[in-house]
Amino acid sequence: MGSTIPYFETFSQSTQYKARKLLLLQKVYKRTEGEYVVMPILGYNTTEYTVKEIMGKFMCTCQKGRGRGHCSHMLAVYLFIEKTEGIKERQLQFL
Ligand SMILES: [Zn+2]
Numbered sequence: 001m002g003s004t005i006p007y008f009e010t011f012s013q014s015t016q017y018k019a020r021k022l023l024l025l026q027k028v029y030k031r032t033e034g035e036y037v038v039m040p041i042l043g044y045n046t047t048e049y050t051v052k053e054i055m056g057k058f059m060c061t062c063q064k065g066r067g068r069g070h071c072s073h074m075l076a077v078y079l080f081i082e083k084t085e086g087i088k089e090r091q092l093q094f095l
Pocket residue numbers: 049060061062063064065071072073074
């Protein structure tokens with residue numbers, strides 16, 4: 001990489017907004033090591049996506065994430081990891 005630009009700044013403003021919304025609504029959770037699930041936002045979409053983190057790189061099962069796109073799910077997972085790092089025993093509650 002070698003870049004000093006914060007990872008989230010490589011995402012568009014609208015994608016950053018969506019990612020923060022996903023996080024705020026607690027739509028992100030860890031399934032297993034290196035694998036995360038992003039739940040759909042009610043009224044916005046209906047699909048659950050899986051994001052995999054491999055060596056600091058993110059891959060998502062959504063259409064945008066399968067290409068070279070930086071999707072909101074990847075960023076949401078990135079922010080989620082940042083937020084929960086060091087609090088591994090924390091249990092998130094979902095309705
Ligand atoms: Zn995605």
